Amino acid sequence: xxxxxxxxxxxxxxxxxxxxxxxxxxxxxxxxxxxxxxxxxxxxxxxxxxxxxxxxxxxxxxxxxxxxxxxxxxxxxxxxxxxxxxxxxxxxxxxxxxxxxxxxxxxxxxxxxxxxxxxxxxxxxxxxxxxxxxxxxxxxxxxxxxxxxxxxxxxxxxxxxxxxxxxxxxxxxxxxxxxxxxxxxxxxxxxxxxxxxxxxxxxxxxxxxxxxxxxxxxxxxxxxxxxxxxxxxxxxxxxxxxxxxxxxxxxxxxxxxxxxxxxxxxxxxxxxxxxxxxxxxxxxxxxxxxxxxxxxxxxxxxxxxxxxx
Amino acid sequence: xxxxxxxxxxxxxxxxxxxxxxxxxxxxxxxxxxxxxxxxxxxxxxxxxxxxxxxxxxxxxxxxxxxxxxxxxxxxxxxxxxxxxxxxxxxxxxxxxxxxxxxxxxxxxxxxxxxxxxxxxxxxxxxxxxxxxxxxxxxxxxxxxxxxxxxxxxxxxxxxxxxxxxxxxxxxxxxxxxxxxxxxxxxxxxxxxxxxxxxxxxxxxxxxxxxxxxxxxxxxxxxxxxxxxxxxxxxxxxxxxxxxxxxxxxxxxxxxxxxxxxxxxxxxxxxxxxxxxxxxxxxxxxxxxxxxxxxxxxxxxxxxxxxxxxxxxxxxxxxxxxxxxxxxxxxxxxxxxxxxxxxxxxxxxxxxxxxxxxxxxxxxxxxxxxxxxxxxxxxxxxxxxxxxxxxxxxxxxxxxxxxxxxxxxxxxxxxxxxxxxxxxxxxxxxxxxxxxxxxxxxxxxxxxxxxxxxxxxxxxxxxxxxxxxxxxxxxxxxxxxxxxxxxxxxxxxxxxxxxxxxxxxxxxxxxxxxxxxxxxxxxxxxxxxxxxxxxxxxxxxxxxxxxxxxxxxxxxxx
Numbered sequence: 001x002x003x004x005x006x007x008x009x010x011x012x013x014x015x016x017x018x019x020x021x022x023x024x025x026x027x028x029x030x031x032x033x034x035x036x037x038x039x040x041x042x043x044x045x046x047x048x049x050x051x052x053x054x055x056x057x058x059x060x061x062x063x064x065x066x067x068x069x070x071x072x073x074x075x076x077x078x079x080x081x082x083x084x085x086x087x088x089x090x091x092x093x094x095x096x097x098x099x100x101x102x103x104x105x106x107x108x109x110x111x112x113x114x115x116x117x118x119x120x121x122x123x124x125x126x127x128x129x130x131x132x133x134x135x136x137x138x139x140x141x142x143x144x145x146x147x148x149x150x151x152x153x154x155x156x157x158x159x160x161x162x163x164x165x166x167x168x169x170x171x172x173x174x175x176x177x178x179x180x181x182x183x184x185x186x187x188x189x190x191x192x193x194x195x196x197x198x199x200x201x202x203x204x205x206x207x208x209x210x211x212x213x214x215x216x217x218x219x220x221x222x223x224x225x226x227x228x229x230x231x232x233x234x235x236x237x238x239x240x241x242x243x244x245x246x247x248x249x250x251x252x253x254x255x256x257x258x259x260x261x262x263x264x265x266x267x268x269x270x271x272x273x274x275x276x277x278x279x280x281x282x283x284x285x286x287x288x289x290x291x292x293x294x295x296x297x298x299x300x301x302x303x304x305x306x307x308x309x
Numbered sequence: 310x311x312x313x314x315x316x317x318x319x320x321x322x323x324x325x326x327x328x329x330x331x332x333x334x335x336x337x338x339x340x341x342x343x344x345x346x347x348x349x350x351x352x353x354x355x356x357x358x359x360x361x362x363x364x365x366x367x368x369x370x371x372x373x374x375x376x377x378x379x380x381x382x383x384x385x386x387x388x389x390x391x392x393x394x395x396x397x398x399x400x401x402x403x404x405x406x407x408x409x410x411x412x413x414x415x416x417x418x419x420x421x422x423x424x425x426x427x428x429x430x431x432x433x434x435x436x437x438x439x440x441x442x443x444x445x446x447x448x449x450x451x452x453x454x455x456x457x458x459x460x461x462x463x464x465x466x467x468x469x470x471x472x473x474x475x476x477x478x479x480x481x482x483x484x485x486x487x488x489x490x491x492x493x494x495x496x497x498x499x500x501x502x503x504x505x506x507x508x509x510x511x512x513x514x515x516x517x518x519x520x521x522x523x524x525x526x527x528x529x530x531x532x533x534x535x536x537x538x539x540x541x542x543x544x545x546x547x548x549x550x551x552x553x554x555x556x557x558x559x560x561x562x563x564x565x566x567x568x569x570x571x572x573x574x575x576x577x578x579x580x581x582x583x584x585x586x587x588x589x590x591x592x593x594x595x596x597x598x599x600x601x602x603x604x605x606x607x608x609x610x611x612x613x614x615x616x617x618x619x620x621x622x623x624x625x626x627x628x629x630x631x632x633x634x635x636x637x638x639x640x641x642x643x644x645x646x647x648x649x650x651x652x653x654x655x656x657x658x659x660x661x662x663x664x665x666x667x668x669x670x671x672x673x674x675x676x677x678x679x680x681x682x683x684x685x686x687x688x689x690x691x692x693x694x695x696x697x698x699x700x701x702x703x704x705x706x707x708x709x710x711x712x713x714x715x716x717x718x719x720x721x722x723x724x725x726x727x728x729x730x731x732x733x734x735x736x737x738x739x740x741x742x743x744x745x746x747x748x749x750x751x752x753x754x755x756x757x758x759x760x761x762x763x764x765x766x767x768x769x770x771x772x773x774x775x776x777x778x779x780x781x782x783x784x785x786x787x788x789x790x791x792x793x794x795x796x797x798x799x800x801x802x803x804x805x806x807x808x809x810x811x812x813x814x815x816x817x818x819x820x821x822x823x824x825x826x827x828x829x830x831x832x833x834x835x836x837x838x839x840x841x842x843x844x845x846x847x848x849x850x851x852x853x854x855x856x857x858x859x860x861x862x863x864x865x866x867x
Contacts, residue, residue: 250577
């Protein structure tokens, strides 16, 4: 197991290096400069600024310099705000983003699982149809539409919850709920399908015929065996959620990191482009590793190198 | 059985821990930020002087020598003060300076500083603080992106020019602290707009001792900055908002009525409107699609700005090198309906370059009023000129590319322009190329386009800030326009000592520009928004900072 994980960690680092390399060279193809006042800068001022930030060097030299700093965990300074490091932007922005994302994930997964299980157990009943119609709406309607509707009706008309901003826990409810709708729908649909398939297998029939109670069979066999696809989709979904949603954060004025994924590219803010891309990739590779380890625990048949160690 | 139970539990714990690990930073952040930032809305006997507003972006810079953008300028304008500041009529009114004198030809200004002007630590704002800050802005190591604004001061341009014998020698700048309360500024040539310019952020003072003590932390947080304006930054939560408090040390604090201004960062238009509806903000801007909804609302305001949008007509293009073609294009689309239908926000069609209400002549007449309009919407005439132009070119069809911004509004404008031209000018085909802002600027500066949708806002209150854009090979010409007559007028006007003659030259230059139809002006921008009737006394400006809160107050909210 340890050997397997060590091997995987090396593969992860290699993946990140490749991502960093590709992103860096692609990013340098973007036309324009990262300076805020580009429109009014003279040629010589622009040259001086480029010189200061090492942007006059050949791109491969810039790349080596960047990797050197990256190896020390230094992502550099943003061009957007004076004296702010990319590290601090990510750390500060991740707080609110991850909080809302995690709340949405937790709530969405729980509700989704329950909906999916109930729908499967009451197959072809009104509950089943109801749950699946909800799920289709949940997938089809984008989260920002929910967010807009919730903000208007719950925030403005009913005044039950704050319209926007980031203060106490009550400020989390609308954004987290808006984000969770998609999670609920996805999880519910996967869970239902898997459950239905497993409910029809022979070993479930056998477990029942051994006299194990229906509830025990459902919890110990059905649900557990249905978790594999859920875990698979939850990994990437978790990352997408905790790294923040541009639209949801804009709508509810949450000071998250979400917008920087797009904004940094539009502004040619090189260190932030690299920082957010690498951070996101890092989370992805870590989650993939964790998911792979989880597979082995849930289903020993998939255990990769576990047998020997 | 037992083993599997444990492993299921382990699975859950692992799954949970991975999410918790990912968001642990977030929980901490939240705990620190959870107090209510809504300000004091509790009942007080007197009317609370609290203004709640929104802004669209985080503050990029609080260092007055580095600031380049609208948000920074606005915040700085309210927490700092230069020699003069602009009042609600955009006239310079004393700031740190009590008064000033000029020599005969208007090239030497002697400012008498107010001994009561204090920094927020209680120390006096002295002439040295100006000398230090101005030299700092110009110093090549500072890399100020707005340093060129100091151009009118003696030697400022040479100090910024690499290779010049004066390069980097900031002590050669034409500014001198005669004593603590006397500042002498020498200009290259008389600049009637200089007084207003001293209210611009780059010209604010900085206290050397303090700036050096903060080193690279200077101006990064609310408490690493000294203030000398009507307000101080009491709190600055990055990416979330900031709070102004009245400055107790301010020399004119009797005239500052607001105690507190809360600013929250909101980027979504629907959210802004919802916050306005629920009374959580007292002012919000409105984009076009909301204007109709609030058309009859008495909170709706419209205000003209001094920013002009126009089409650059790139003379690198063979077709656009032809004056008849350029004239035909300018006449072939309906600017009035473009503004009414597509913008609907108080913008007015522009038939000129220098915006109205920006600057007045020595005889107090608005530049725009004297020079009037150039061009009109006239399809018949456009067709004639177009036919003549095509004949001169020896072609019967022309394909041109419009370089556009990629915002929704700009895209609609582009479509409208394309549509009108293709309808009214037989044989023209317009291709639209929409690009993100920075990329668009880059293509524009390389001259890789035929038309480009461009805008320009004033850096100072004078027609020259618009006119000197189009001198031959000027950094902002970017369209290969060149007319020796125009160049001469602009260069002479910059040196001219007689203000009336200078004004005449600028009027003449604009005429030349439009005889050549070098550009096709689109509109002068306006802004629309909602403002609660109890917000009074806001002063809006045409350049630099958009607004001053110094004289604002709340009346009749309760």
